[in-house]
Amino acid sequence: MPVGTQGTVKAVSPRELHELGAQIILGNTYHLHVRPGEKLISRLGGLHRFNGWDRPILTDSGGFQVFSLARLRKITEDGVHFQNHLDGTPTFIGPEQSMEIQRDLGSDIVMTFDECPPYPCEEAVASTSLDLTLRWAVRCKEWWASQPDESKPLLFGIVQGSSYPELRAKSAQELVKIGFDGYAVGGVSVGEPEPEMMAAIENAEPHLPQDRARYAMGLGTPPQMVEMVARGIDMFDCVLPTRLARNGTAFTAAGTMALKNAGYAEDPGPIEEGCTCYACANFTRAYIRHLIKAEEILGLRLVSLHNLHFYLNLMRTARRAIIEGNFAEFRRAFVAGYKKNEANA
Amino acid sequence: MPVGTQGTVKAVSPRELHELGAQIILGNTYHLHVRPGEKLISRLGGLHRFNGWDRPILTDSGGFQVFSLARLRKITEDGVHFQNHLDGTPTFIGPEQSMEIQRDLGSDIVMTFDECPPYPCEEAVASTSLDLTLRWAVRCKEWWASQPDESKPLLFGIVQGSSYPELRAKSAQELVKIGFDGYAVGGVSVGEPEPEMMAAIENAEPHLPQDRARYAMGLGTPPQMVEMVARGIDMFDCVLPTRLARNGTAFTAAGTMALKNAGYAEDPGPIEEGCTCYACANFTRAYIRHLIKAEEILGLRLVSLHNLHFYLNLMRTARRAIIEGNFAEFRRAFVAGYKKNEANA
Ligand SMILES: [Zn+2]
Numbered sequence: 001m002p003v004g005t006q007g008t009v010k011a012v013s014p015r016e017l018h019e020l021g022a023q024i025i026l027g028n029t030y031h032l033h034v035r036p037g038e039k040l041i042s043r044l045g046g047l048h049r050f051n052g053w054d055r056p057i058l059t060d061s062g063g064f065q066v067f068s069l070a071r072l073r074k075i076t077e078d079g080v081h082f083q084n085h086l087d088g089t090p091t092f093i094g095p096e097q098s099m100e101i102q103r104d105l106g107s108d109i110v111m112t113f114d115e116c117p118p119y120p121c122e123e124a125v126a127s128t129s130l131d132l133t134l135r136w137a138v139r140c141k142e143w144w145a146s147q148p149d150e151s152k153p154l155l156f157g158i159v160q161g162s163s164y165p166e167l168r169a170k171s172a173q174e175l176v177k178i179g180f181d182g183y184a185v186g187g188v189s190v191g192e193p194e195p196e197m198m199a200a201i202e203n204a205e206p207h208l209p210q211d212r213a214r215y216a217m218g219l220g221t222p223p224q225m226v227e228m229v230a231r232g233i234d235m236f237d238c239v240l241p242t243r244l245a246r247n248g249t250a251f252t253a254a255g256t257m258a259l260k261n262a263g264y265a266e267d268p269g270p271i272e273e274g275c276t277c278y279a280c281a282n283f284t285r286a287y288i289r290h291l292i293k294a295e296e297i298l299g300l301r302l303v304s305l306h307n308l309h310f311y312l313n314l315m316r317t318a319r320r321a322i323i324e325g326n327f328a329e330f331r332r333a334f335v336a337g338y339k340k341n342e343a344n345a
Numbered sequence: 346m347p348v349g350t351q352g353t354v355k356a357v358s359p360r361e362l363h364e365l366g367a368q369i370i371l372g373n374t375y376h377l378h379v380r381p382g383e384k385l386i387s388r389l390g391g392l393h394r395f396n397g398w399d400r401p402i403l404t405d406s407g408g409f410q411v412f413s414l415a416r417l418r419k420i421t422e423d424g425v426h427f428q429n430h431l432d433g434t435p436t437f438i439g440p441e442q443s444m445e446i447q448r449d450l451g452s453d454i455v456m457t458f459d460e461c462p463p464y465p466c467e468e469a470v471a472s473t474s475l476d477l478t479l480r481w482a483v484r485c486k487e488w489w490a491s492q493p494d495e496s497k498p499l500l501f502g503i504v505q506g507s508s509y510p511e512l513r514a515k516s517a518q519e520l521v522k523i524g525f526d527g528y529a530v531g532g533v534s535v536g537e538p539e540p541e542m543m544a545a546i547e548n549a550e551p552h553l554p555q556d557r558a559r560y561a562m563g564l565g566t567p568p569q570m571v572e573m574v575a576r577g578i579d580m581f582d583c584v585l586p587t588r589l590a591r592n593g594t595a596f597t598a599a600g601t602m603a604l605k606n607a608g609y610a611e612d613p614g615p616i617e618e619g620c621t622c623y624a625c626a627n628f629t630r631a632y633i634r635h636l637i638k639a640e641e642i643l644g645l646r647l648v649s650l651h652n653l654h655f656y657l658n659l660m661r662t663a664r665r666a667i668i669e670g671n672f673a674e675f676r677r678a679f680v681a682g683y684k685k686n687e688a689n690a
């Protein structure tokens with residue numbers, strides 16, 4: 001899922017997202033609550049009409065941003081008191097408030113409100129936090145169950161438990177008892193080493209039902225995503241394609257490419273040979289490097305398009321490999337090809 | 346003509362320019378000479394292949410930027426010694442160098458190299474400057490005449506003469522004697538009051554041949570352009586559509602509109618009712634205001650598209666009015682409608 005933090009996938013239009021084949025985008029509940037506010041968006045017909053995106057939207061619960069961006073947090077059983085990062089306005093969000101904001105946005109998939117402990121985290125702290133997150137998950141489910149059936153969104157639960165295998169397992173098991181339309185693994189890619197990230201997935205996954213979507217939140221590099229697909233993950237959201245594009249870094253099957261490098265100054269080739277995106281079909285590395293060096297917006301636009309294409313295409317290729325029964329081979333070849341050149345870079 | 350200073354019309358892709366109906370864009374000789382350099386662009390197949398624009402490109406001569414951006418200028422009969430504004434590299438550009446750079450870029454319409462005196466300017470200084478510009482114009486024409494016929498671009502001369510009617514007239518008459526494919530009026534919109542700007546056109550125009558294009562350089566507001574069309578001008582280049590877009594200012598038939606204003610926060614209408622651009626066809630003022638406030642690139646992209654559409658459409662409408670014989674009425678109504686609301690704003 002391309003990430004549309006503030007109601008837009010950065011620098012990319014809905015038409016371009018359509019052409020890239022994006023099926024769903026993510027909206028950030030916290031950011032949209034702070035500005036322009038879900039009530040305003042609701043009065044204008046909801047987030048789909050507001051930002052012109054007519055396919056599904058998944059909204060996060062705001063929990064991650066409350067715990068990473070907001071100031072002066074105070075956590076109670078009810079929820080979280082904080083001052084927003086923009087103008088310090090005192091705000092309270094608990095499970096019910098998060099659900100209501102996501103409803104007002106008109107989201108198609110809503111996420112439970114969770115506490116996101118920092119990394120690293122003592123086991124006792126992680127355990128207490130997980131219990132609170134589970135009680136909040138129950139309240140989200142109850143709120144959701146009380147809603148009228150028509151146009152009710154899907155509700156996904158979020159596995160927490162930091163780097164503790166027993167907590168991850170317990171979290172998954174308890175969420176399944178509550179019962180959700182899909183399950184996310186949160187609290188990953190928060191600064192932990194990659195083996196711990198993979199372990200967090202491995203410790204949760206066996207407890208999640210086969211017939212529900214599994215979603216790893218806030219990830220990751222292309223090989224990380226392929227490795228997580230191998231571990232049973234179906235969905236991702238990731239800011240890297242657009243974030244790295246703003247610095248002129250492109251993703252390719254042979255690893256990342258810093259287009260600012262002088263070596264590309266006269267390079268007549270596309271970002272990636274064989275790529276069918278608008279940038280690669282029409283422009284050279286030399287031109288895109290010039291745009292990035294000159295700080296021209298078209299430069300980051302073109303790299304954003306290429307990177308989003310790369311990520312979406314990687315997922316399409318993985319899906320096809322699974323269907324055709326050669327995913328193991330695809331995984332081995334892709335990860336090796338990507339990392340080999342990264343090591344040389 | 347949309348302006349592509351550094352080899353891109355700011356924030357806009359060639360595909361979007363096509364869709365807007367742009368027939369020609371302007372490239373800045375000075376900027377492209379400084380970075381990435383015309384030799385590099387030439388080795389990559391010229392500016393058209395470099396930036397993916399397959400319709401005509403007009404390049405300015407670099408004169409205006411040398412006199413407005415570069416440092417430590419020293420003007421001689423031969424040309425101008427200066428340090429470029431980026432890294433201070435000592436550089437020399439004279440008439441022949443300007444022609445060669447424009448040839449290397451692969452321009453379709455090249456401009457003579459001129460001295461651009463500041464405003465205001467003593468008459469004696471303006472007169473001496475004009476004489477130099479005319480001698481340089483002769484050298485540009487001689488250089489151009491020495492080129493092989495195949496793929497030779499059109500060459501336009503530039504009228505100077507500051508705010509002095511006799512100098513403007515003399516400049517135009519002398520240029521016509523040399524003979525060019527088209528004639529530009531330069532040294533306008535350099536800080537002078539609007540009546541002086543119009544006078545500069547009026548003093549030059551009667552001396553320019555009817556069957557050659559007339560181009561007013563570096564202009565202007567929508568009413569200024571309509572007023573100059575009324576005075577016989579055919580072509581314009583203007584950075585305002587994209588420059589003002591970056592601040593969230595949109596052009597409309599009722600004057601400019603600052604989309605940041607709180608009054609648009611919940612406005613469900615398009616930037617301009619009836620406009621057929623991508624921004625107006627798909628997005629509300631409320632959404633675009635949100636994007637601008639949140640400093641999202643899509644915001645300035647959408648306003649840029651609307652503003653370019655507005656300018657290009659204004660010229661199409663003026664052309665149609667001339668053909669249909671009702672230009673006088675169009676001019677009166679447009680200028681009155683635009684200025685009335687500006688006064689109220
Ligand atoms: Zn590409």
Ligand SMILES: [Zn+2]
Nearest residue numbers: 620622625651
């Ligand atoms: Zn419009």
